[in-house]
Amino acid sequence: MPKTEIEKLEARVVVCRRCPRLVRWRERVAREKRASFRDETYWGRPLPGFGDPRGRVLVVGLAPAAHGGNRAGRIFTGDRSGDWLYRALYRAGFASQPESVSRNDGLRIRDCFITAAVRCAPPANKPTPQEFATCFSWLAAEFALLARVRVVVALGSLAWRQALALQAARGVAIPSPRPRFGHGVEVVLRDGLTVLASYHPSQRNTFTGTLTEPMFDALWERVRTLLASSDV
Numbered sequence: 001m002p003k004t005e006i007e008k009l010e011a012r013v014v015v016c017r018r019c020p021r022l023v024r025w026r027e028r029v030a031r032e033k034r035a036s037f038r039d040e041t042y043w044g045r046p047l048p049g050f051g052d053p054r055g056r057v058l059v060v061g062l063a064p065a066a067h068g069g070n071r072a073g074r075i076f077t078g079d080r081s082g083d084w085l086y087r088a089l090y091r092a093g094f095a096s097q098p099e100s101v102s103r104n105d106g107l108r109i110r111d112c113f114i115t116a117a118v119r120c121a122p123p124a125n126k127p128t129p130q131e132f133a134t135c136f137s138w139l140a141a142e143f144a145l146l147a148r149v150r151v152v153v154a155l156g157s158l159a160w161r162q163a164l165a166l167q168a169a170r171g172v173a174i175p176s177p178r179p180r181f182g183h184g185v186e187v188v189l190r191d192g193l194t195v196l197a198s199y200h201p202s203q204r205n206t207f208t209g210t211l212t213e214p215m216f217d218a219l220w221e222r223v224r225t226l227l228a229s230s231d232v
Contacts, residue, residue, distance in 0.1 A: 006145050010048035013119055013138055019131045022120035029066045029121060043073030049115035049142050050075050056111050056150045056227055057094065058143065059085070060159045062200065063118035063127055070121035073103045075114050084201035084216065085114075085155075092220035111227075113146055115139065117162040132162065139166055150193055150230045151223050156200030157181040163195050183211070184219060194226050 003011070017023050030044025047064050061081075064070045068079030076082035077100040089112065090098035096108040118127040118135045127135075143149070143166055152167075154160040160181045168174050172189050179187050185197040198219050199211040206212075 004053070006049075006053045006142075009138075009141055009145065013048045014045050016046045016119065016138070018134050019120065021128070022118075022122055022131060025123045026066075026070055026120045029070055033071075034067045037067060037071055040071060042071045044070060045073075046119035047073070047075050047116065048119070049113055051109035051113035052111055053113060053146060054111075054148050055109070055113045055146070056148050056230070057113070057223055058146060058149045058152045059112060059114040059155065060139070060152060060163050061085075061114070061116040061155045062158050063116050063125065064121045065125070066121040072101070074100060075116055076100065077102065080203050080206070081201045084206060084211075084213075088201075088213070088216045088220050091217060092224060094220075113142075113149070115142055117159050127158075132158075136162065136165070136169075140169055143170070151226050152193065152195045153219070153223060154181075154195060154197050156198075156202075159200070160185075160195075160197045167193070167195065183215065184222070192230065196223065196226070 027044050030042035033042060047069050061076060064075060065079040068082060069075050069077055072078035076085050082100050086095050086100045087098045089095035094110055094112040100107050117139060118131055119138060122131065139162065152163050154163040164174055164178060167189060172191055175187060179185055181197050183197060183199045187195045199205050201211060201216065
């Protein structure tokens with residue numbers, strides 16, 4: 001069966017070596033491993049997006065976790081942030097199951113596509129400005145193929161920045177001054193697309209109560225409301 005355009009893009013993403021620092025780090029982590037995963041074969045490559053290419057929701061995270069996505073080979077998989085995200089997506093009806101543990105666990109995503117601003121695990125979870133800029137082309141190429149997206153959910157302030165930059169890059173006017181990041185902040189663009197901000201479901205936010213499950217569930221309920229109104 002011929003590859004779809006999104007599959008062709010994925011094949012290009014996973015062999016990317018544009019950022020030497022990220023290449024060195026992701027491959028070092030994959031070789032050395034965490035003791036609890038020493039018997040596993042790490043992915044150790046860039047991560048493509050995951051989900052429904054015809055989805056109306058695009059989720060943008062920051063970057064893969066060193067021992068999460070960089071190990072498992074799927075975005076938001078095998079770490080605490082992914083546990084929170086997929087539980088919420090399951091409760092909201094976007095995921096077929098509440099957990100994502102490996103590329104072969106049978107998880108299916110409905111009406112939603114999940115991606116990241118940077119595709120390789122960065123040291124200390126902090127990509128450089130140059131790495132953000134270099135990886136931006138993958139995000140833009142992906143978005144161009146997701147023709148039905150009506151809501152973009154940005155997880156964290158850096159993803160929020162990149163999500164707004166993505167819309168500006170395709171010629172859509174962004175309010176000036178640009179809206180500041182905050183949980184639940186919405187920007188409705190002239191073409192009808194909504195960019196919605198959420199605190200990232202990182203351990204720092206979830207352990208401290210900065211983000212709670214009721215808060216996260218309310219955000220996904222808002223996504224469902226926005227989708228319903230876009231169908232009117």
